[in-house]
Amino acid sequence: MTETTTNIRPMPRIGDIAPDFTAITTHGEITFSEWQGKDWVVLFSHPADFTPVCSTELADFAKRHQDFAKKKTKLIGLSIDSIHSHLAWRQNLKQIMDVEIPYPLIADLDMKVASLYGMIHPGESATVTVRTVFVIDPKRTIRALIYYPLNVGRNMDEIERLITALQTADANGVATPVNWKPGEKVVVPPPKTVDEVAEREGHTDYERYDFYLNKKDL
Ligand code: BEZ
Numbered sequence: 001m002t003e004t005t006t007n008i009r010p011m012p013r014i015g016d017i018a019p020d021f022t023a024i025t026t027h028g029e030i031t032f033s034e035w036q037g038k039d040w041v042v043l044f045s046h047p048a049d050f051t052p053v054c055s056t057e058l059a060d061f062a063k064r065h066q067d068f069a070k071k072k073t074k075l076i077g078l079s080i081d082s083i084h085s086h087l088a089w090r091q092n093l094k095q096i097m098d099v100e101i102p103y104p105l106i107a108d109l110d111m112k113v114a115s116l117y118g119m120i121h122p123g124e125s126a127t128v129t130v131r132t133v134f135v136i137d138p139k140r141t142i143r144a145l146i147y148y149p150l151n152v153g154r155n156m157d158e159i160e161r162l163i164t165a166l167q168t169a170d171a172n173g174v175a176t177p178v179n180w181k182p183g184e185k186v187v188v189p190p191p192k193t194v195d196e197v198a199e200r201e202g203h204t205d206y207e208r209y210d211f212y213l214n215k216k217d218l
Contacts, residue, residue: 011118014145018043018136019116025076025104026086033140035104040073040163041136044154045119045129049081049089053153057131059099060156071163072138075103079129080114083107124149133159135166172218185215 012019018041020033044061046054061075068075079086086105093099106113108129114120119129131148143166148154165176174186190212191197197211207215 009115009118012116012134012142012145014142016142018134018140018142021113021116023106023108023113024083025106026083026090026101027104030104035076036074036136036138036140038072038138040071040138040167041134042068042073042075042159042163043078043117043132043134043136044075045078045114045117045132047125047128047130047150048079049085050092053151054079055089055093055097057153057156058101059093059097061103062093062099062101064156064160065102067160068163071160071167073163076106077103078106078108078113078119080108080111080127082109121147135159135163137166137170168218174216174218177215185217188214188216 018032020031022029022031046057048054058077061077065075081089086107090101090105093101108114111120114129117132117134119132120126121130124130128150130150131152131154133144133146133148133154134142135144137143144162146154146159146162161181164182165180168182168186169175172186173189175189177185177187180186185207188200188206191200200206200208200211200214203214203216205216209215
């Protein structure tokens with residue numbers, strides 16, 4: 001095996017355990033798994049401090065911090081910047097946007113965490129992280145991944161919706177259909193046996209399309 005191939009780390013994927021790490025953040029040194037505790041986590045990377053699109057994203061995450069907390073979800077950001085840069089940018093965002101950033105920002109100057117999570121996409125940039133979102137559940141399993149390029153800000157409504165959909169699916173043993181929003185009908189998992197086919201036929205309360213597609217209210 002060549003040096004290059006041995007150094008390539010597979011990017012974490014849905015279903016993998018979130019790689020653990022210790023890092024310096026704006027809220028002190030953390031060991032990720034301990035900091036997570038029993039909560040859900042949105043671990044996100046932004047390309048760089050003091051950049052316009054990232055500023056809008058950090059401010060919006062901050063405004064929604066309580067909404068995420070209600071979903072037992074902690075936020076944590078990361079970029080390949082120093083702790084001094086993160087601290088200065090926080091202060092600047094307070095001045096220019098009147099926003100306090102309540103969640104920690106990881107200072108990843110040595111790219112340790114960015115490499116561990118595959119946040120650097122060299123075709124886009126070899127020196128900054130793209131806009132990644134890792135949704136990690138309380139068992140530390142990666143449940144969803146979103147990647148955005150450098151020049152397009154994320155859709156925060158979608159990130160919140162994704163967490164609500166995952167938590168609703170877990171709590172009720174269901175799936176969620178296209179463009180699902182809380183309060184709308186959910187999808188009954190398709191049957192795997194003839195008994196399950198018969199069981200679904202017996203439900204007069206289901207919105208029934210065929211044996212494999214049934215929707216119901218929660
Ligand atoms: C931005 O956040 O505005 C940005 C950062 C890196 C590249 C392009 C845009």
